[in-house]
Amino acid sequence: MFNSTLIPLMVVFPLIAAVLVNFMHQKNMSVKIIAIVSSIVVILVPLMTLYGVHLFSGHIRTESFPGISKLLIPDVYMGIVYSYGALQKILLALLTVVTVFVVMLSITRKLISGVYVAMIFISLASVSAIILADDFFNFFVFTEVLTVAQAALVIAVKETKSHKAAFKYMIFGNISGGSILLGIALLLGVYGLLNMTDLSNAIKAGGALQPVALTAVALITVGWLYESGLFPFHIVKSNMYENAIPETAALLQLQSKFVLVAMSIALLRIFSGYPLLKSVMLGFAIFTVVIGSVMGLQQTDLRKLLSFVAVGQAGLVAMGIGLGTPFSISAGVFHAINDVLSMAILFFVAGFILESYKTTKLDQLGEGLKKAPLVGLIMFLATIAISGVPPFNSYQSELRLIQSAVQAGYPELGILVILLSVATFVAIIKAFYMIFLKPGTNIEADPKVRGTMHKTIIVILIVMCLFIGLFPNLIYDPIYNTIVALGV
Amino acid sequence: MLDKIYEIFHDRMIHKGKGVGIGSGFTSEFLMISFFLIAGILVLRTANSVLFALGSMVILAAILFTVPTVFRVEKENTDSINLTCFYVALSIAVLLIVFYAGSGVLI
Amino acid sequence: MEPFQVGAFLTAGILVITGLWAVIMMDNILKKVIGANLIGDGVNLVLIGIGYRPGGLVPEVTHQFHATAVPSSFSHFLAFNEFANQASYSLPFALVLTNIVIGASTLSVMLALSVVLYHKYHTLSVQKIFEGMEEED
Numbered sequence: 001m002f003n004s005t006l007i008p009l010m011v012v013f014p015l016i017a018a019v020l021v022n023f024m025h026q027k028n029m030s031v032k033i034i035a036i037v038s039s040i041v042v043i044l045v046p047l048m049t050l051y052g053v054h055l056f057s058g059h060i061r062t063e064s065f066p067g068i069s070k071l072l073i074p075d076v077y078m079g080i081v082y083s084y085g086a087l088q089k090i091l092l093a094l095l096t097v098v099t100v101f102v103v104m105l106s107i108t109r110k111l112i113s114g115v116y117v118a119m120i121f122i123s124l125a126s127v128s129a130i131i132l133a134d135d136f137f138n139f140f141v142f143t144e145v146l147t148v149a150q151a152a153l154v155i156a157v158k159e160t161k162s163h164k165a166a167f168k169y170m171i172f173g174n175i176s177g178g179s180i181l182l183g184i185a186l187l188l189g190v191y192g193l194l195n196m197t198d199l200s201n202a203i204k205a206g207g208a209l210q211p212v213a214l215t216a217v218a219l220i221t222v223g224w225l226y227e228s229g230l231f232p233f234h235i236v237k238s239n240m241y242e243n244a245i246p247e248t249a250a251l252l253q254l255q256s257k258f259v260l261v262a263m264s265i266a267l268l269r270i271f272s273g274y275p276l277l278k279s280v281m282l283g284f285a286i287f288t289v290v291i292g293s294v295m296g297l298q299q300t301d302l303r304k305l306l307s308f309v310a311v312g313q314a315g316l317v318a319m320g321i322g323l324g325t326p327f328s329i330s331a332g333v334f335h336a337i338n339d340v341l342s343m344a345i346l347f348f349v350a351g352f353i354l355e356s357y358k359t360t361k362l363d364q365l366g367e368g369l370k371k372a373p374l375v376g377l378i379m380f381l382a383t384i385a386i387s388g389v390p391p392f393n394s395y396q397s398e399l400r401l402i403q404s405a406v407q408a409g410y411p412e413l414g415i416l417v418i419l420l421s422v423a424t425f426v427a428i429i430k431a432f433y434m435i436f437l438k439p440g441t442n443i444e445a446d447p448k449v450r451g452t453m454h455k456t457i458i459v460i461l462i463v464m465c466l467f468i469g470l471f472p473n474l475i476y477d478p479i480y481n482t483i484v485a486l487g488v
Numbered sequence: 489m490l491d492k493i494y495e496i497f498h499d500r501m502i503h504k505g506k507g508v509g510i511g512s513g514f515t516s517e518f519l520m521i522s523f524f525l526i527a528g529i530l531v532l533r534t535a536n537s538v539l540f541a542l543g544s545m546v547i548l549a550a551i552l553f554t555v556p557t558v559f560r561v562e563k564e565n566t567d568s569i570n571l572t573c574f575y576v577a578l579s580i581a582v583l584l585i586v587f588y589a590g591s592g593v594l595i
Numbered sequence: 596m597e598p599f600q601v602g603a604f605l606t607a608g609i610l611v612i613t614g615l616w617a618v619i620m621m622d623n624i625l626k627k628v629i630g631a632n633l634i635g636d637g638v639n640l641v642l643i644g645i646g647y648r649p650g651g652l653v654p655e656v657t658h659q660f661h662a663t664a665v666p667s668s669f670s671h672f673l674a675f676n677e678f679a680n681q682a683s684y685s686l687p688f689a690l691v692l693t694n695i696v697i698g699a700s701t702l703s704v705m706l707a708l709s710v711v712l713y714h715k716y717h718t719l720s721v722q723k724i725f726e727g728m729e730e731e732d
Contacts, residue, residue, distance in 0.1 A: 068679045137690055144697045148704055155708070160715050164725060167624075167708040168569055174631035174701055175576065175618060178611070181638045181694060188687065189645040214591055218583040225579065232575035239567055276590040280583065290523040294558060295565055297516035300509065412526045412533075419522055426515045569725045573619040 007054035011129045018121035025114030039100040046092040056080040072202040077195045081134040086478035123149040147173040162243040180223030186216040228260035230288045241307035250347035253310040254340040264321040268488040282322030288315030293423040302360040328404035330480040335397035342386035352454040356445040362434040366441035376436040387425035396472035603644030610637030635698040642687040651683030
């Protein structure tokens with residue numbers, strides 16, 4: 001029996017850092033020091049933690065007294081459980097790296113906000129807990145905390161558009177949070193359990209789902225649609241990405257995709273053997289893929305374009321997961337990991353453009369290669385990376401997605417993935433042309449903006465994309481083994 | 489016929505930039521047409537093969553007569569809170585009906 | 596099911612549907628916010644209704660209770676199955692308390708946003724605040 005003490009630290013430490021940084025708001029030096037120290041710790045903890053399970057308050061797995069309690073399984077977990085394996089390690093390592101990049105960018109501005117950095121740390125803690133949690137209610141609590149933290153990050157832009165985007169996000173967040181909790185309550189009423197492992201065993205033992213449990217499935221699926229940013233919540237999510245500071249949008253889209261992965265795996269584990277759920281997930285995912293890329297192609301503002309592309313790629317991840325075979329689910333998860341890296345590069349480039357030119361409207365920009373040739377090169381490499389061109393990472397994941405779609409008996413979906421890659425490429429290369437290659441520009445770049453931090457970060461990220469593209473099995477094999485072991 | 493389609497796109501997208509914008513408009517239109525075809529094929533493939541062949545032709549013809557579809561899709565995906573509320577209500581209803589109907593609880 | 600539970604679930608259903616109706620159909624921004632809060636209240640009532648047992652004992656944790664207790668540890672109290680048959684279910688109350696806190700924080704953020712939007716647009720109508728968005732671009 002394992003009881004690693006570092007596992008809850010991955011959630012607790014960012015929360016402590018958030019409280020400290022918030023307390024030191026307006027004392028810029030203290031905020032900087034605490035943020036830098038916390039960033040180093042936050043990156044090291046997932047790498048140092050051993051795989052295992054953490055049982056909160058030491059509540060061990062005990063007998064459930066089925067005769068008295070009427071529970072369907074012989075023994076249950078008595079407390080909250082966090083589990084840490086290879087998949088969680090990969091997700092958390094990536095999450096912490098990109099979060100630290102965003103924190104570094106936030107503290108190198110002239111106006112450092114302790115509250116802003118605190119919100120970034122709170123969102124990191126929430127996503128870490130969502131990835132680690134094996135308890136459904138704990139999972140729900142952190143999704144609600146994440147909603148508030150993400151809304152706060154967008155509100156901090158202090159424009160009316162961002163306030164409206166955050167308001168819509170919170171309203172729909174309330175509806176979906178209510179749906180998830182109602183689903184959890186109904187499951188608690190029917191099966192008497194909150195732990196995900198126990199629930200999945202009880203549902204397998206209980207036979208066909210009763211109407212109350214079916215209502216729970218439907219309601220939790222509504223919550224899943226919101227957390228992932230799939231149809232019909234794709235507009236709300238893309239609005240959030242568009243109205244945030246681009247670096248923060250990079251973090252928001254990463255968090256959304258990882259919550260999508262975590263929640264999909266949780267849903268498939270709990271309601272395993274329910275094929276209708278997978279078909280429903282697949283249907284909504286296909287819709288999102290198409291609408292995301294179609295809308296992305298129509299945009300004339302870089303941030304809006306990138307936000308719709310991000311939403312479309314989330315749909316692609318959900319499509320892989322919705323196909324339901326272990327191969328397709330691991331391909332979907334692998335694609336999530338690859339896609340967040342390329343999208344992060346593109347959003348960081350958008351942040352650099354915004355800082356230099358004070359606008360991201362494509363028809364006003366142009367001749368960017370003269371001002372920032374390195375950024376142009378990296379944006380071009382990121383475009384071909386996200387479109388699935390070898391030797392970059394998305395090629396490996398999209399290849400596996402197409403193969404898994406064909407193996408599952410849906411070759412049309414393979415065609416759809418290829419079409420999506422082409423559409424993504426067209427959308428972003430259009431933006432690349434209009435920013436960097438198009439002759440004649442209405443706006444001059446700000447000569448004081450050097451963007452050294454931006455350039456360093458995007459170079460590191462593109463090297464990571466190349467590395468994963470050349471050695472995909474380092475990341476893919478642990479994911480596949482975990483998915484097969486979970487039995488989803 | 490392609491000239492006519494180009495004219496339609498040019499008129500509707502006049503505020504979105506020159507040839508580059510229209511090229512991406514074409515791409516999105518092609519993507520929409522392929523999506524309708526693929527969705528139709530996916531659904532009809534499991535049914536009768538005659539229905540499959542005829543149905544695909546009908547879908548293809550119907551779409552080609554209603555080009556451009558992209559602008560209607562764009563109008564349905566604006567930032568409007570009322571539109572999103574409508575689609576949310578629709579999705580909740582569709583999910584509940586699909587799950588109940590699929591399990592055989594409803595007759 | 597006890598009559599109280601039936602009543603609780605019906606009331607919760609009415610609350611959730613009213614809240615959903617308010618969020619989707621009402622034009623006033625404050626009514627949408629109240630509707631969102633009503634959904635949370637309905638869900639809390641469902642949770643409380645699940646935990647109800649008529650005449651149930653409050654399962655107090657005394658200093659003699661241990662995390663690894665086995666039925667024989669209860670020998671100086673009621674017999675374990677007697678206790679289990681009469682105790683009320685305490686878990687949903689913990690869930691409800693957490694949800695109330697979550698609801699309060701999301702309500703405060705939404706109300707703050709409503710105030711800011713009112714100061715900018717001088718109207719509480721969602722139509723006027725949000726549908727004018729396309730002109731800004």
